[in-house]
Amino acid sequence: MSEVAAGSIRARWRSGLDAGAGMARGAPDVRRRLQLSLAGIWLLVALLQYQSFMFSNGFSQMIGGTAAGNPGAVASPISWDATLVAHHPVLLNSIFATIQLLLAIGIAWRPTVRVALAASIAWALGVWWFGEGLGMVLTSSASPVNGAPGAVIIYALLAVLLWPADRAGQPAPFTAARAVGAPVARALWAVLWLSLAYFALLPGNRAPQALNGMIAGMESGEPGWLAALERGAASLVAHQGLAASIVLAVALVIIAVGVYLPASAAKATVVLAIVVAAVIWVFGEAFGTILAGGATDPNSGPLLILLALTYWPVRAAVTAPARTALAPAGADEGTTSP
Amino acid sequence: MTPAWILDIFAAIMLAVAAVSAARLAVARPWQQGTQAALADIDISHLLMAIAMAGMLTASLQTLPNGVWEVIFAVLTAWFAYRVIRDTQTSGVRALAGGHCAPHLFHAAAMLYMFMALTAPTTHASGGMGGMAGGMSGMGTLQLPLLAFVFALLLIGYSIWDLDQLSGPGASGHYRLAAARTALTAPVLVGTTAGPGAAAAVSPSASGLAGSVVATEAQPAHASAPAIGVGAILAPSVATGCRIAMGVTMAFMLLIMI
Numbered sequence: 314m315s316e317v318a319a320g321s322i323r324a325r326w327r328s329g330l331d332a333g334a335g336m337a338r339g340a341p342d343v344r345r346r347l348q349l350s351l352a353g354i355w356l357l358v359a360l361l362q363y364q365s366f367m368f369s370n371g372f373s374q375m376i377g378g379t380a381a382g383n384p385g386a387v388a389s390p391i392s393w394d395a396t397l398v399a400h401h402p403v404l405l406n407s408i409f410a411t412i413q414l415l416l417a418i419g420i421a422w423r424p425t426v427r428v429a430l431a432a433s434i435a436w437a438l439g440v441w442w443f444g445e446g447l448g449m450v451l452t453s454s455a456s457p458v459n460g461a462p463g464a465v466i467i468y469a470l471l472a473v474l475l476w477p478a479d480r481a482g483q484p485a486p487f488t489a490a491r492a493v494g495a496p497v498a499r500a501l502w503a504v505l506w507l508s509l510a511y512f513a514l515l516p517g518n519r520a521p522q523a524l525n526g527m528i529a530g531m532e533s534g535e536p537g538w539l540a541a542l543e544r545g546a547a548s549l550v551a552h553q554g555l556a557a558s559i560v561l562a563v564a565l566v567i568i569a570v571g572v573y574l575p576a577s578a579a580k581a582t583v584v585l586a587i588v589v590a591a592v593i594w595v596f597g598e599a600f601g602t603i604l605a606g607g608a609t610d611p612n613s614g615p616l617l618i619l620l621a622l623t624y625w626p627v628r629a630a631v632t633a634p635a636r637t638a639l640a641p642a643g644a645d646e647g648t649t650s651p
Numbered sequence: 652m653t654p655a656w657i658l659d660i661f662a663a664i665m666l667a668v669a670a671v672s673a674a675r676l677a678v679a680r681p682w683q684q685g686t687q688a689a690l691a692d693i694d695i696s697h698l699l700m701a702i703a704m705a706g707m708l709t710a711s712l713q714t715l716p717n718g719v720w721e722v723i724f725a726v727l728t729a730w731f732a733y734r735v736i737r738d739t740q741t742s743g744v745r746a747l748a749g750g751h752c753a754p755h756l757f758h759a760a761a762m763l764y765m766f767m768a769l770t771a772p773t774t775h776a777s778g779g780m781g782g783m784a785g786g787m788s789g790m791g792t793l794q795l796p797l798l799a800f801v802f803a804l805l806l807i808g809y810s811i812w813d814l815d816q817l818s819g820p821g822a823s824g825h826y827r828l829a830a831a832r833t834a835l836t837a838p839v840l841v842g843t844t845a846g847p848g849a850a851a852a853v854s855p856s857a858s859g860l861a862g863s864v865v866a867t868e869a870q871p872a873h874a875s876a877p878a879i880g881v882g883a884i885l886a887p888s889v890a891t892g893c894r895i896a897m898g899v900t901m902a903f904m905l906l907i908m909i
Contacts, residue, residue: 341815353811357804360903365652403654421814536796604796606909 343627344488348420348430348475350619351468355433356417358610362410366607372406373399375609379446382454387447394443412436430472437469444609450508456518457509457565458527458597460613467616470505474498474623486576489623499572502624506569506586510562519558524550528596534605546596564589576626583621590617653907655709661900662708668893669701674884692734696727696755697893700762704900707765717766724763731756754809754894761802761901768794769908796909803902810898813891 341349366372377395380388398405416436419429441447441463448455448463455461476492485491489498517523529547532540550557564585571582594600594614601612672694681691703720706713715723735756738746747753770792793799883889 345815349811349815352814353804353807356807356811356899356902357906360803360807360899360906363653363657363903364907368652368654407654407657417811418814421811421818423815423818423820539797600800603800603906604909606792 344475344477344491347471347488347619347623348426348477350622351471351475352417352420354611354615354619355413355420355468359410359413359417361603361608361610362406362413364607367406367410367609368403370399370402371607372609373402376444379444379449381446382449382452383446384451387442387451391443391446426477430476434469434472437465437472440465441469450512453515453517455512455515456527456597457513457561457613458518458524458593460598461512462505462508464610464613464616467505467613467620470501471616471620471623474501474620485627487572487579487624487626489620498624502572502620503569505620506565510565510569513558513562513565519555521552521554523554524557525552525554531597531599531602534602535599536604539599539604543596543599561589572624579624579626583625586621586624587618590614590621593617658708661903662705662712664896665701665705665708665900666712668896669698669705671884671889671893672698672701675889678882679885692727692730693751693755693890696731696759697890697897699723699727700758700897700901701893703762703766704897704904707904708900721763721766724759724766727759728756728763731759754813754898757802757805757809758894758897758901761806761905764795764798764802765793765901765904765908768798770794793905793908799905799909803905806898806902806905810895810902813895813898817888817891817895 361367373395376398377392380391380395383391413436416429416433419425420433422429445463445465446452448461448466450462474489474492479485479491480494483494486495487498489502493501512518518527525547528543528550532543532547535543568582568586568589571579571585573579574582591614594612594617598612598614599605601610601614602608603611675694676691676698679691679694681694684691702714703724706715731752734752735746738752
């Protein structure tokens, strides 16, 4: 190698390091950032799936447990799935984890974002049934505090709302409306949050000690500080199940209708949604019990927060450029013009 | 417990990262760069972290005692903290999100945390990093699990961001430009990364590559072909790829040791 060429190589190495490998070459827009957040959660889920607990019989028992209380037509496939996983825990769990890893990488890698989002919808729907028992929504034990309607269905919902396409010529008042349009996006939001309000008022959840028992049950295995938080929260709602359920349901209804309100009020309800989701995640879900080990996912709290962010009103309504529909998949998805 | 073959796969990836980082250092020869030699910090940190992680994942790949690694990663953490502070003085807090030192700071800090926070396994005390290897197979856990979770989230975030940037619209043009720079020896034009037809004429000195070479994306492929084999390994995208692999592996280790 000549000295000139060698000098050139070293200069390139210096410039590459100095400029920063991977420095922003195209700043992602809001939707792309939300897609990346979704990819990050998928990556977290994938890595959690590699935990030692998932390769044990405990995982198949966890799956089998979601069959309880479900109708026979729903429960039978779950039981079959649990048995299958029990017989091949290492092989199947490795496949599950790797699929989720590929989904995360696919969403983060721009050329494959559409394929990965589509695959994530199919995967999420499968897990919702076979792994989460449809979020227990057909049983009497579903509660917004413990993750109803199933965290994984929110992954599918987010994949739909963050689909990299724009409805040509229509202004989008918030990011979630860009792909499906504002009426559909608002309807999906309302259905989700109204269903949570409904679950909050189920007899099993409004019993005097229901919420107390649910929160206190999260204490097991958690670090001391989190266990203390759980104990404190549980004592606050002791014998207050009905009142707490009504307060929660009212808040959820306000959130549900918030997207139909003017922008300033809609922002307030989105903030309320984020606060409620954060409270649920900390006190009701104990951060998805990740700190106790053996969690398959961070539960619904972070997903609800991410979902709320997709409904944050944008200052100037976005009109979709006509060329978007014609652009090749992932060609320039999510990059703002400099 | 997490099957050994999964740990071995991650360990193999780390060995590959170590090999690539060593090759980058060998080709770039930072010891001949004078004051610029400090820029080797990223490749050196990749090399050290990859070796350390491979040893943590697979007992047979253990090299140095835990105490030595703690000192190494404490020094690296302090060094990258210094560089991040310098970056923030010029770029503000954006240096934390988009700068290239911040991820390395968190990588080094996470490594330091892992070595310091691992509780000794009840059995299997084989010396060296046996404790860590025990931790990988479910026999030890990390103290302050919240910190492990926070580190894992940060590493996941940076990895996802890097993947996005690596596949961004300017990335392919960036690769071609970088390869062409290696091959040509006459100062001509520098291309932007915005795509074909976006080239702008500047002098070599203005490009920041004094004495080096610049080219447009319109340069024929064969012009850059001879030097790609040697020079391609120095592409920034290679370092980013190593960083992604290490970030994901480190997050994996943190989460399975909670």
